Amino acid sequence: MVGIGFRREFAQELIAGELIHPDFIEFAPENWMHIGGHWKKLLHQAVERYPVLCHGLSLSIGSPEPLDQEFLRYVKSFLEEYQIQLYSEHISYSKCDNAHMYDLLPVPFRMDAVRHISERIQQVQDYMQRPLVMEIVSYYTPVAAEMSESDFISEIVRQSGCQLLLDVNNIYVNAFNHQYDAKEFIAQLPLDKVGYIHMAGHEKVTPDLIIDTHADAIIDPVYDLFEGTIQRLKPVPVLLERDYNFPQLPELQGELNRLKAICNKHWSRNHALVSGNI
Amino acid sequence: MHLSAETYSVQQAFSRYCRTGKKGNLSGVQTDRMAWYREMVFNIFADALETAFPIAFANLPQGKWDSMTKEFCSQHACQSYQLWKMPLEFYTYAVENSWDEKHHIPYLNDLLSFEWAELELYNMEDLAVPAFKLQGNWLQESILLNPEYRLLAFKYPVHKETNRRKILQQAGAWFVLLYRMPETGLVQFIELSPWLAFVMEQLYAGITLSDILAYAPDLNITVTDTLASETVLFLQEMQTRQLVLGFQP
Numbered sequence: 001m002v003g004i005g006f007r008r009e010f011a012q013e014l015i016a017g018e019l020i021h022p023d024f025i026e027f028a029p030e031n032w033m034h035i036g037g038h039w040k041k042l043l044h045q046a047v048e049r050y051p052v053l054c055h056g057l058s059l060s061i062g063s064p065e066p067l068d069q070e071f072l073r074y075v076k077s078f079l080e081e082y083q084i085q086l087y088s089e090h091i092s093y094s095k096c097d098n099a100h101m102y103d104l105l106p107v108p109f110r111m112d113a114v115r116h117i118s119e120r121i122q123q124v125q126d127y128m129q130r131p132l133v134m135e136i137v138s139y140y141t142p143v144a145a146e147m148s149e150s151d152f153i154s155e156i157v158r159q160s161g162c163q164l165l166l167d168v169n170n171i172y173v174n175a176f177n178h179q180y181d182a183k184e185f186i187a188q189l190p191l192d193k194v195g196y197i198h199m200a201g202h203e204k205v206t207p208d209l210i211i212d213t214h215a216d217a218i219i220d221p222v223y224d225l226f227e228g229t230i231q232r233l234k235p236v237p238v239l240l241e242r243d244y245n246f247p248q249l250p251e252l253q254g255e256l257n258r259l260k261a262i263c264n265k266h267w268s269r270n271h272a273l274v275s276g277n278i
Numbered sequence: 279m280h281l282s283a284e285t286y287s288v289q290q291a292f293s294r295y296c297r298t299g300k301k302g303n304l305s306g307v308q309t310d311r312m313a314w315y316r317e318m319v320f321n322i323f324a325d326a327l328e329t330a331f332p333i334a335f336a337n338l339p340q341g342k343w344d345s346m347t348k349e350f351c352s353q354h355a356c357q358s359y360q361l362w363k364m365p366l367e368f369y370t371y372a373v374e375n376s377w378d379e380k381h382h383i384p385y386l387n388d389l390l391s392f393e394w395a396e397l398e399l400y401n402m403e404d405l406a407v408p409a410f411k412l413q414g415n416w417l418q419e420s421i422l423l424n425p426e427y428r429l430l431a432f433k434y435p436v437h438k439e440t441n442r443r444k445i446l447q448q449a450g451a452w453f454v455l456l457y458r459m460p461e462t463g464l465v466q467f468i469e470l471s472p473w474l475a476f477v478m479e480q481l482y483a484g485i486t487l488s489d490i491l492a493y494a495p496d497l498n499i500t501v502t503d504t505l506a507s508e509t510v511l512f513l514q515e516m517q518t519r520q521l522v523l524g525f526q527p
Contacts, residue, residue: 038463
């Protein structure tokens with residue numbers, strides 16, 4: 001199944017399903033909780049039409065401060081209300097000094113951070129009564145790292161029991177920015193734990209830096225990395241992320257079609273939105 | 279907690295840099311790349327505030343707007359985990375720090391209040407609409423109103439003027455009622471006279487129009503047949519515009 005992020009900019013068209021018709025949609029609970037009026041009506045229409053996965057923004061699992069219990073309570077309630085099948089988040093932090101920053105900051109690759117994050121993932125999973133699927137984020141500088149990124153990720157997965165959200169574009173961006181081999185990096189990950197894939201576009205802002213913008217079409221080398229990667233994975237849902245600089249919708253449908261063709265080429269069987277080995 | 283004091287400190291230093299630009303004792307980072315994080319965090323704040331306050335952004339001097347957003351981003355610890363609610367904290371911060379005086383924009387608080395109310399009403403959770411009947415006695419019966427509303431009092435007419443000189447020339451007592459249309463979810467606003475603002479406030483408190491009229495002399499308002507009939511005409515007009523729902527059954 002190949003889905004797309006549910007954006008307000010083309011919500012009506014998604015619901016109409018004529019110019020664009022993904023297999024599922026994804027949205028951030030934070031953008032839709034405690035909402036009424038026009039947008040709530042559209043949200044209900046979208047949820048009636050499509051299966052929904054949720055991708056959170058404000059959990060801040062890597063934050064040095066305690067988890068926000070009120071936030072967790074609202075997210076849990078929201079996921080239950082809309083019968084969300086999969087909830088994913090980011091291996092990063094967005095809150096520190098009791099201040100939200102609304103962006104994904106890189107966590108130091110350190111063993112104490114592994115233990116800290118793993119324990120918090122377990123707390124969230126226990127409270128939510130569902131597995132978390134954690135995304136490997138793009139980052140532009142390491143921060144006081146004491147271990148490799150792949151070891152850091154693998155240890156979190158091992159200690160927490162979470163699943164992985166493999167954002168193939170992020171891996172491409174990170175490999176370019178930090179000068180490592182994307183394929184080798186992916187090979188070092190616990191690929192049997194991948195439960196979800198994201199794909200997106202990016203922007204090269206300087207000769208040695210790419211920013212993960214979600215504002216451009218996916219480029220061919222990222223498609224190639226995706227195709228090479230999914231051959232090593234069980235079938236999982238794949239999402240096209242497009243958050244800014246929206247093209248005509250048939251162009252987005254073209255990207256969905258291309259992703260789906262690659263999936264169909266290598267994954268002979270269909271799959272549920274949530275894989276069974278959680 | 280498993281996190282070491284050192285790692286905690288590193289994370290604090292990194293996030294503080296993103297908010298304030300002040301480089302603390304932070305090693306093991308590429309400093310040129312850190313600047314991108316600071317820019318991205320600020321852009322998120324700036325975009326959200328420009329979207330929430332389009333009139334303020336378009337009409338206040340750019341330098342002052344930039345100064346406000348930068349100060350807010352670096353000095354205020356945002357509490358909302360929902361980005362769309364962050365602009366309320368900006369408005370509150372502006373009031374608490376007397377930005378209207380500091381930046382010599384006397385109408386700033388009114389403008390931010392008006393724009394936030396519009397955004398909040400558009401997004402806010404649905405409120406239950408009580409049962410009502412369409413016909414009734416306007417003077418004697420309890421009138422039921424659209425529950426999704428904000429009644430605001432301004433010193434400056436920020437709801438209808440954007441020109442600084444014209445806004446300042448018309449300092450006075452202005453009343454604006456904003457409400458959300460039930461079917462479309464669009465937010466409408468109407469300017470009210472002081473009397474009608476008082477009437478709406480009392481109607482929302484469940485007072486009947488006849489009791490409101492009886493109180494009018496205490497406000498130095500002379501009650502005449504014309505005042506009563508024009509108030510009823512106003513309410514009838516508001517019923518066609520879905521601010522007045524009807525009457526308590």
